Amino acid sequence: MARLSHQKCTPDFHDKYGNAVLAGRTTFCIAVWTYVATQIGIEWTLSPVGRVIPKEWRD
Amino acid sequence: MLSRAAWILMLRKGGRGRREMHSPEAPARGEGKMPPYANWYAQRSYPMPEEPFCTELSAEQQALKEKEKGSWTQLSHAEKVALYRLQYHQTFAEMNRRSNEWKTVMGCVFFFCGFTALLIWWQRVYVYPPKPITLTDEWKAQQLQRMLDMKVNPVHGLASHWDYEKKEWKK
Numbered sequence: 001m002a003r004l005s006h007q008k009c010t011p012d013f014h015d016k017y018g019n020a021v022l023a024g025r026t027t028f029c030i031a032v033w034t035y036v037a038t039q040i041g042i043e044w045t046l047s048p049v050g051r052v053i054p055k056e057w058r059d
Numbered sequence: 060m061l062s063r064a065a066w067i068l069m070l071r072k073g074g075r076g077r078r079e080m081h082s083p084e085a086p087a088r089g090e091g092k093m094p095p096y097a098n099w100y101a102q103r104s105y106p107m108p109e110e111p112f113c114t115e116l117s118a119e120q121q122a123l124k125e126k127e128k129g130s131w132t133q134l135s136h137a138e139k140v141a142l143y144r145l146q147y148h149q150t151f152a153e154m155n156r157r158s159n160e161w162k163t164v165m166g167c168v169f170f171f172c173g174f175t176a177l178l179i180w181w182q183r184v185y186v187y188p189p190k191p192i193t194l195t196d197e198w199k200a201q202q203l204q205r206m207l208d209m210k211v212n213p214v215h216g217l218a219s220h221w222d223y224e225k226k227e228w229k230k
Binding site for chain 1: 159160161162165166169172173184190194196197199200201202203205207217220228
């Protein structure tokens with residue numbers, strides 16, 4: 001049975017800009033969160049195991 | 060920002076403009092209702108609406124309705140399609156079509172998540188106090204050495220991950 005694909009005749013806002021909106025804003029979200037999480041000095045108190053090299057403390 | 064009167068005018072013009080294409084409602088009713096509250100609105104879970112989609116019929120359409128009262132075998136295919144279009148706003152294929160609305164929705168969700176990160180950035184710069192000395196890298200390294208000297212949690216915890224012979228973290 002032939003289906004009337006009415007949607008293709010009049011593409012709505014989501015058809016025209018949906019991909020661009022999704023891709024652009026996802027990129028913005030990931031980029032800004034990566035920057036905020038790593039570069040501006042927020043302390044996340046991550047575990048020192050495997051990350052911190054101990055330093056002698058007895059002067 | 061548009062004033063309330065301008066909004067009402069825009070909505071009324073948009074709604075009536077769409078309706079006039081199909082002439083479903085008598086203009087004397089005023090603004091009328093928009094889907095999904097209109098009487099001709101159907102969806103998969105409500106397939107038989109109360110009113111036909113077009114109630115104002117031209118002479119040609121009325122003649123077709125008269126012909127419909129007779130035997131349907133006399134109707135051509137185009138006439139049957141025209142009668143369907145008078146009765147119903149959309150076919151099932153049209154009303155059940157997928158849409159790309161989720162892309163816009165998720166895009167807006169991510170945008171506001173990203174905006175939250177900007178707020179947190181501002182907060183870090185203007186609200187947070189100076190970092191205490193105990194959180195500097197040097198202090199943390201010395202603190203770690205002291206904890207390893209004390210053998211903190213040697214069974215499953217911190218000291219159990221440190222190799223005391225090789226003086227490095229266990230792999």
